Amino acid sequence: MQQFDYHNPTHIVFGQDRLAELDNLVPADAHVMVLYGGGSVQRNGTLEKVRQGLGQRRVSEFAGIEPNPRFDTLMKAVEVVRRDGVDFLLAVGGGSVMDGTKFVAAAAPYAGEETDLLKSGFNPIPISGALPLATVATLPATGSEMNMGAVVSHEGGKFPVMSPLLFPRFSFLDPTLTFTLPAHQVANGIVDAFVHVVEQYVTFPVGAQVQDRTAEGILRALIEVGPQTLANPTDYDARANLMWSATCALNGFIGAGVPHDWSTHMIGHELTALFGIDHAQTLAIVLPSLWQVRKEQKRAKLLQYAERVWDIRDGSEEQRIEQAIERTQSFFESLGVKTRLSDYGVRAEQIDDVIKALTAHGMVALSETGDLTPDVSRDILQGAL
Ligand code: NZQ
Numbered sequence: 001m002q003q004f005d006y007h008n009p010t011h012i013v014f015g016q017d018r019l020a021e022l023d024n025l026v027p028a029d030a031h032v033m034v035l036y037g038g039g040s041v042q043r044n045g046t047l048e049k050v051r052q053g054l055g056q057r058r059v060s061e062f063a064g065i066e067p068n069p070r071f072d073t074l075m076k077a078v079e080v081v082r083r084d085g086v087d088f089l090l091a092v093g094g095g096s097v098m099d100g101t102k103f104v105a106a107a108a109p110y111a112g113e114e115t116d117l118l119k120s121g122f123n124p125i126p127i128s129g130a131l132p133l134a135t136v137a138t139l140p141a142t143g144s145e146m147n148m149g150a151v152v153s154h155e156g157g158k159f160p161v162m163s164p165l166l167f168p169r170f171s172f173l174d175p176t177l178t179f180t181l182p183a184h185q186v187a188n189g190i191v192d193a194f195v196h197v198v199e200q201y202v203t204f205p206v207g208a209q210v211q212d213r214t215a216e217g218i219l220r221a222l223i224e225v226g227p228q229t230l231a232n233p234t235d236y237d238a239r240a241n242l243m244w245s246a247t248c249a250l251n252g253f254i255g256a257g258v259p260h261d262w263s264t265h266m267i268g269h270e271l272t273a274l275f276g277i278d279h280a281q282t283l284a285i286v287l288p289s290l291w292q293v294r295k296e297q298k299r300a301k302l303l304q305y306a307e308r309v310w311d312i313r314d315g316s317e318e319q320r321i322e323q324a325i326e327r328t329q330s331f332f333e334s335l336g337v338k339t340r341l342s343d344y345g346v347r348a349e350q351i352d353d354v355i356k357a358l359t360a361h362g363m364v365a366l367s368e369t370g371d372l373t374p375d376v377s378r379d380i381l382q383g384a385l
């Protein structure tokens, strides 16, 4: 096992109908900004419950954080925070709203040029403080509710924004708040969580048994409860397990002391930025092809994944790996998430644009071993056509 530090300070408030407890968790004298997206939380009543939970506190609202939140939109919130002296941020929504709120928390007290905060990649951004933030998560997918990362879109790119100062103070996970999700967003969430696990697990072995067994458990849970949730949207137990799976997939626990890949995400981000394909859809496109191309580097873990996640025990090593990739791709398709570039109208001649964008963004040495060059990315994208 590799060396690691692990610290996760986010308080999780899990379960149905607990939003009244906001009153205990938000400082009584706070000036709160509630941030949300395009209106789903207004339509389904979540926003009203949040307002009630905040009681007599001074509350501002900022609406309109779009999917793949944009720097320019978030800077409008930053202006209001600075102008009105907001001192506590509450995100109510999916990954985009939670991520956008993290950016606002970092940017509002930042004295320098705010675009600097998009330039650190996976390293911590150069901030010495951030506003306290918390979340009410309405879409199980990103894990943003219990991690220190965000992704912000700006000028044709998607940029990670990471800092230990950006962990939510607390996050409400109420499975019933996810009942209103459209089926395709549920499916996206299942795929995103699945790929978060495998980017930290299908790498190379380092003898990290707890992390591996936990990763396998989350994957098996997703394979079980994903289809149950889609078939029966008000199945509380399925929703609850889906929600906690997505949180545990990217809260740092399974990633401690093990190699990470993240190539699927980095290539996928360019597909979203260039073609507007949903985040999870890009992952479903890239992952199966990436595993085909990187079979040798990932051989030992792909075999472990085949056996322990899909119960594939017969056949040669090659056949078992093929079956594992095939089962994964069919799983995504069975959820309704298409896995080919051509399914989204992207043509062979557009692959060059993706390679140019990866190169422009410095994504030239990806993977757990840093040897995934733009040429390899090209092979992966060609394999995904
Ligand atoms: O905007 P509203 O009206 O709220 O509608 C949203 C949005 O249209 C809707 N929605 C959310 N909760 C709902 C609901 N509709 C009905 N009922 C509900 N309960 O769903 C749509 C998509 O929301 P979005 O927040 O964009 O989805 P998701 O949670 O998948 O977040 C995707 C973003 O997270 C980033 C992605 O890059 C992308 O920008 N990621 C963040 C990560 C992190 N912070 O650690 C890691 C991930 O890998 C990912 O990159």
Ligand code: ZN
Pocket: 142, 192, 196, 265, 279
């Ligand atoms: Zn993701």
